[in-house]
Amino acid sequence: MTSGNNGASTPEDDDPFGYLYADGQANGAQPPSGGGGYGYPGSVNRVRPVGQRQYGQQAPTAAYGQVPQQQGTYGQPNAHYAAPETHPGGATTASQQPSYSGGHGSGGRGGPNTKGLLIGAIAVVAAVVIGISVAMLGGDGEKDDAAGGDTGSTPTQSESGDSRPSASSSAGAGAADLPAVDAKALRLEGGTATASDFKGSKAAGGVYVTNFNQVGAKVIWSVNGLEKAGSYRLYVRYGIPGKDANATLLVNGTANTQPLNMENFGNTPEGDWEKGWKTTWANVNLNKGTNTIEVACNDGNQCDAVLDQMYLSKGES
Structure with missing residues (x-):
């Protein structure tokens, strides 16, 4: 061509x-x-x-x-002519274009699941907070146990209520080698006597020592068969008519520098002997074998009280 x-x-x-x-x-x-x-x-x-235009047909010519x-x-x-987007079903406008959330490439894959990551992060933070809370609560519990398990470890002179075991339980459970005594087994001097007029005594038969509210009155406990010398804790159960009392404590003839405190713990009503039962204690140093413990009403003491039981436990090491 x-x-x-x-x-x-x-x-x-x-x-x-x-x-x-x-x-x-x-x-x-x-x-x-x-x-x-x-x-x-x-x-x-x-x-x-x-x-x-119709395909397959011959177009007219001029x-x-x-x-x-x-x-x-x-x-x-x-x-x-009109723009395709003006006809029903025409071309999709830019505002009608399908949107895709994240992702690259033509596969239409979505981007990273940020919502899932956020939920996971929150769960981790919550787990850490819960773990710290449990650890803190456990630590407080251990502190509380330590405080409660060593109640009265300092040499204070008294405690409120009947927080200590009776003489019989002390002698029979965990402290069978340490002596205990009821009111009827004490030696009475200075006008003291036994009675059981009001209830609440833990001694056998509900018996307690009375007439203690006078100078010279005393009770004496001969502690026999102590296997080891050392520091012990002497518990004395007493009753008061809703007011404080105290007495002199003597170990092997020597008086303690501080009186035996028989305070009205819990503020029980005055004159109510049956609700006035309390327990007090004092640290004492005892010899091996036989020892003598006295509770006496001397000058300067307030002795309006009755005595129920006395028993020993191992003192501070």
Whole structure:
């Protein structure tokens, strides 16, 4: 095939801008004028409204030299054309484009699950807080146990209520080797006597020592068979009529520097002997074998009290 103008058989073969090139001008291409076509002579203008072309059918051709009705003046709206997005079911606009959350590539995979990571972080923090709380509570419990297990370890002189075991339980459970005594087994001097007029005594038969509220009154306990010398704790159970009392404590003839405190712990009503039972204690140093313990009402003591039991426990090491 030699170069030259072989004509254009279809509109797709026309070069609408042929008039801009030298070879196009040589072949007779002309710029558009009026409402007609442009390009090479004999070019076909087959303008039709959008959507009217039927595939498989022959498109009508315009007679040579005739110009079909144009779609409108250049620059003005064309009645045969509208943007696809204006038709129902037309092209999807930018605002209608599907959105994708995160992720790269064409596979549509989502990005990292930040919500799951946040929940996991919160769970870890909660677990740490719970662990710290449990540890703190456990530590406080250990402190409380230590404080409660060593109640009265300091050499104070008294305690409230019946917090200590009775003489019989002390002698029979865990302290069988340490002596205990009831009121009836004490040696009474200075006008003291036994009675059982009001209830509450833990001694056998509900017996207690009375007439103690006078100077010179005393009770003496001979402690026999102590296997080891050392520091012990002497417990004395007493009853008072709702007011404080005290007495002198002597060990092997030597008086303690502090009186035996028989305080009205719990502030029981005055005059109510049955509710006035308390327990007090004092540290004593005893010899191996036999020892003598005295509780006496001497000058300066307040002795309005009755005595129930006395027993020993191992003192501070």
